[in-house]
Amino acid sequence: MPTEEELGLLRAMWRIRVFEERVGALTRTNEVHGLVHLSVGQEGVAVGVCGALRDDDAVYGNHRAHGHAIAKGAPLASVMAELMGREGGLCRGMGGSMHLVDVAHGFLGATGVVGGNVPLALGSALALSLQGGDQVAVVFFGDGAVQSGIFVESVNLATLWKLPVILVCENNGFAEFTPRSAHTNVERVSDVVSPYGIERETVDGNDVVAVRTTFERFLAKARAGGGPFLLECLTHRLRGHYEGDPQHYRQALADEEWQQLDPILRLQRRLGVEGEKLEAEARAEVDAAERAARESPFPPPSLTAELVYAR
Amino acid sequence: MTTYLEAITSTLAEAMRDDPRVLVIGEDVAEGGPWGATAGLAEEFGAERVRNTPISEAAIAGIAVGAAQSGLRPVIEIMFVDFVTLALDQLVNQAAKAHFMSGGQLTVPLVLRTQGGAGQRGAAQHSQSLEAWLTHVPGLKVAMPSTAADVAGLLASAIADPNPVVVVENKTLYFRREELPAKREPVPLGRARVAKAGRDVTVVALSRLVPEALAAAEELAADGIDVEVIDPRTLVPLDLDTILASVARTHRLVVAHEAVTHGGFGAEIAAQVQAAAFDELDAPVARVGAPFAPVPFSPPLEDAYLPGRAEVAAAVRSVL
Numbered sequence: 001m002p003t004e005e006e007l008g009l010l011r012a013m014w015r016i017r018v019f020e021e022r023v024g025a026l027t028r029t030n031e032v033h034g035l036v037h038l039s040v041g042q043e044g045v046a047v048g049v050c051g052a053l054r055d056d057d058a059v060y061g062n063h064r065a066h067g068h069a070i071a072k073g074a075p076l077a078s079v080m081a082e083l084m085g086r087e088g089g090l091c092r093g094m095g096g097s098m099h100l101v102d103v104a105h106g107f108l109g110a111t112g113v114v115g116g117n118v119p120l121a122l123g124s125a126l127a128l129s130l131q132g133g134d135q136v137a138v139v140f141f142g143d144g145a146v147q148s149g150i151f152v153e154s155v156n157l158a159t160l161w162k163l164p165v166i167l168v169c170e171n172n173g174f175a176e177f178t179p180r181s182a183h184t185n186v187e188r189v190s191d192v193v194s195p196y197g198i199e200r201e202t203v204d205g206n207d208v209v210a211v212r213t214t215f216e217r218f219l220a221k222a223r224a225g226g227g228p229f230l231l232e233c234l235t236h237r238l239r240g241h242y243e244g245d246p247q248h249y250r251q252a253l254a255d256e257e258w259q260q261l262d263p264i265l266r267l268q269r270r271l272g273v274e275g276e277k278l279e280a281e282a283r284a285e286v287d288a289a290e291r292a293a294r295e296s297p298f299p300p301p302s303l304t305a306e307l308v309y310a311r
Numbered sequence: 312m313t314t315y316l317e318a319i320t321s322t323l324a325e326a327m328r329d330d331p332r333v334l335v336i337g338e339d340v341a342e343g344g345p346w347g348a349t350a351g352l353a354e355e356f357g358a359e360r361v362r363n364t365p366i367s368e369a370a371i372a373g374i375a376v377g378a379a380q381s382g383l384r385p386v387i388e389i390m391f392v393d394f395v396t397l398a399l400d401q402l403v404n405q406a407a408k409a410h411f412m413s414g415g416q417l418t419v420p421l422v423l424r425t426q427g428g429a430g431q432r433g434a435a436q437h438s439q440s441l442e443a444w445l446t447h448v449p450g451l452k453v454a455m456p457s458t459a460a461d462v463a464g465l466l467a468s469a470i471a472d473p474n475p476v477v478v479v480e481n482k483t484l485y486f487r488r489e490e491l492p493a494k495r496e497p498v499p500l501g502r503a504r505v506a507k508a509g510r511d512v513t514v515v516a517l518s519r520l521v522p523e524a525l526a527a528a529e530e531l532a533a534d535g536i537d538v539e540v541i542d543p544r545t546l547v548p549l550d551l552d553t554i555l556a557s558v559a560r561t562h563r564l565v566v567a568h569e570a571v572t573h574g575g576f577g578a579e580i581a582a583q584v585q586a587a588a589f590d591e592l593d594a595p596v597a598r599v600g601a602p603f604a605p606v607p608f609s610p611p612l613e614d615a616y617l618p619g620r621a622e623v624a625a626a627v628r629s630v631l
Contacts (some may be wrong), residue, residue, distance in 0.1 A: 058381055092414030101413035104421060108380055113404050120405065123377020123385075130334075130359060131382065150400070153370035161448040193441070200567045307411045308449050310418040 002271040009208050010271070011278055012051060013043040013264045016071065018068040018282040019076055022290060023066065023083060023097075026234060031294075032083045035112075036097045037064040038237070041206075045170050045233045045265030046071040048211025052219055055106045058124035060117040063098040064170075064237075065110035067139040068140050073105035076289035081296045088296030088304075094307060115141065115148030118167070122158050125165035125227070136164045136222040143180055146189050158228040159196040166218050167198075167230045170205060172237050187280040189232045198230050205233025206263040318459035318483040319348045319424070322466045322495075323386060327356050330384060333470060334360040336371055337388030337424075344388060346485050348424070368394050372401035372423070376475075376622040379421040380409065384470060384562040390443035392427035392479060393439050406475040407450030422469045426480040428519055428569055429617055438613075440505040440570035442517070444481050446579065452476040452500055453546045457521035459489050462542055464498025472500060481518045481523055501548035505557070509539035512627045513557040515580055516540060520599070520618065524567055527623035534596045546576055554580065555588050562593040567623050572600030599623055 002010075011060050020040050026032040039046065042064070050071035053059060061068035069079055074090055082089025090102050098112035108124060111117035121139035128135040145151055146169065158165055169189045173180050186192050190200045199218070203210045211233055218229040260266075268275050313321075317424055326333045334356075337350055341363045344349030353361040364371050368389055375385040389395050394401070402423065409417040429438035445453045452474055456462035462480060469476035497503075506521055516524035522543045528538035538559050543550055558564050564584055566577035581596040601623045607613050 017428075060377075090414070091412060091416065094414045095412040099412045101409075101416050103413070103416040108377075109409070109417065111405065113400055116373070116400055116405060119373025119401065120377035120380065123374040123379070124369070124381040125377075126374060127378045127383045131351035136376070137381075150369045150373065151366070153367035154373070156365060157367060157370050157374065161362075243631075307415055309452075310410045310415070310420075 002273060004269070006209070006271055009047055009051065009212065010264065010267050010273070011281070012047040012071055013208065013267070014275065014278045014282040015076065015285060016046065016070050017264060018279060018286050019070060019079070019289070020026030020066055020284050026290070033085050034096045036083070038066040039064045041237045041262060042170055042172060042235045043067050044208035044211055045140070045168065045205045045235055048208045049215050052216050053138065054135070054301065055104065056133070057106050057135050058108045058128065058137040059106055060108055060121045060137070061100070061110035061112065062141050062145065063112050063114065064142070065100055065140065069100040069102055069110065071109050072102065074100065074107060076285055077292035078102070080289045081293035084293050085298060086293055086296035087299040090301060093299045094303065097108045104174055112115065114146035115122060115150045117141065118145065118151055119156040122154055124182055125163040126161065130165050134165060134223040136219065136227070138166045138168060140168045140170060140310040142181055143169060143173065143189055144183070147183055149156050155193050155196050155198065161199050162227060164222040164225065164227040166215070166222055167228060169230065169232045170235055170279070172231055172235050174237070174238040179293055182263065193230055198228055200232065202232040202234065206261045206266060207266055208263050226253060258303040312488040313459050313491040314486050314488055315459045315462055315480070316346055316348055316492065317461040317468060319351060319480070320352070321353060322463045323349065324355060326467060326470045327352065327360060332382065332384045333386065334362065335386050335388070336362045336364060336375060338364055338390055339365055340388055343477045345390065345484070349388065353369045361620055368397035369401055374403065375421045376401055376405045376409065376419055379419045380417050384420050386422040386424060388471060389423060389425040391427070391437050392425045392441050393436050395425055395441060402451070402475070403448050407448045411450060416499050418473045420473045420591050421475050423465070423475070423477045424466070424480065425477065426482045428481040428483055429606045429613060430483045430529035432608060432610055432613060434608040438606040440568065442546060443570060443574060443576045445477050446576055450475065451547065453479065454500060454544065455518045455546060456544060457481070457484065457518050457542050459487070460495070461498055461504065461542070463491070463495050465500065465544060466496040468500050471497065476500065479518070481557055483519055495613060498544060500545045501550055503541050503543045503550035503553035506540040507538065507544050507554065509537040509561070511537045511539060511561055512563040512565060512630060513539045513554070514565045514567060514627065515554055516544060516622060516623070517543065517546070517576065519569055520567040520623065524623045525621045526620040527627065529625055530620065530624055536627065536631065549580070549583070551583055551587065554584060558584055558588050559591050561593055564592065565597045565599060565623065565626045565630060567599035567618065567626070569618060570600055573603045575600045597626040597630050599626045
């Protein structure tokens, strides 16, 4: 019999999967707007990490962050309304897909600039540790971000200052449209950071239990004053870089093989459960979220001027 | 007597004493920095709150954004405004937009101190005046103090402000001495100062050009030309009302800064004044600034390049 925790992981992944498949459909009907990057196939990382955290921790996502926000507790209806540009969205319709923020649940934000979110997590970690609590900061980024200069600056400072931050790399093997091998000779991100002496581990990111187990080990140490840590999750996205991306670069890949690695199907096989019921539950929740989002009005034009400066 | 630099140091110390959330981050700040702006802070407040960094301007800015979002009030130092280029992604894409893009959930109360300007043979990578770039980004506030009293007052206001504020100091002003009132008051962001009242021509000058304009005004007074000098002190938000009130009396306007004239902030002031007070103007607005070239290294060339008292005086005469 699967434990309640294992079923919880499965349920959390199904919610993200069904939500994002719906977002993909609504992108094609032009109801979800803008540049939309789906994480279908990478849910194991978001769920494995975020479910172990508290609302007073600080989590940062990247441009592919629907899963991070949802796994961290953002209500589906608010996320959907945000993607539709509605007033009832997480960010009142001012951020959109790449810039989800849900402060109430400790999701301090997704960032559209690759690599640009990494130092923000260091800053939050610094603030949280100076304030004397046991909170931690976590940042998600892809393997593409590792080739940016800011990544190296951040790893250097995080280790120099021993910040309670956990760097979570979703290594899906692709930076936008090209494979990692075309960008760098270093295959593993954990090798990139090895000279800095950061405690690190590479796990199968499509195995949500492995992600959770390793992350919890780092988390316990970070709460006790340790850090930083790097968790490299080898994973794969089952859709293109963005919705509408023709995915020509993917044709050479053995998709069949990767479908076998799908984190949801894998956990179901391991637990011996059928997914229909969980999928149906998620579908009902996403249906309700979509309805609620549609009912939310667009924000008033005055909001643009209102939000430029904090008062 | 106090210097501009001492005013910075004492204001930082005062802010750190008043508010445990204030911390200073930057290259060599614990050692005081190249001019001593942060001298003594590490001794009083410790290494946790006065944090030396490696030469990583982007990370300094990014860490400050995250720290501000999580409740601190970081004051970061970028040693030369020329190096703000390295921090621009964090400043422009993160700091300036976090409040807006989060629908008001996040605030980024950070201060970025930096200094610009030529005149010390620093050549083109250590002498620029890049404030106009920063004023082009909604979400940032930009202050450019020209006196010790103003740098103290504006820095205090910047630290208290819930938004990201860039304070652009000037290296040639650091060691000017002036009397400072015993009781210092914060200078509100967005309020200009009439540095000298006058009837004939309004000169709006920024940073180092304020003392230059005052010197020009003294020279012109000998010829019976009475110049009013206004220091806007903050470029964003801009106190247009004070400038318009002056132009309504003098009917002639000169804008003066050290930055390259082309695309400089003087163009924005000129455009705003002509749009609001076209009928008040008796002459085209004259602009004083540097030529469209990088700052040259060779001393006589740098001297010839830099706008100053003579250029302001000539511009004033040209609008009469």
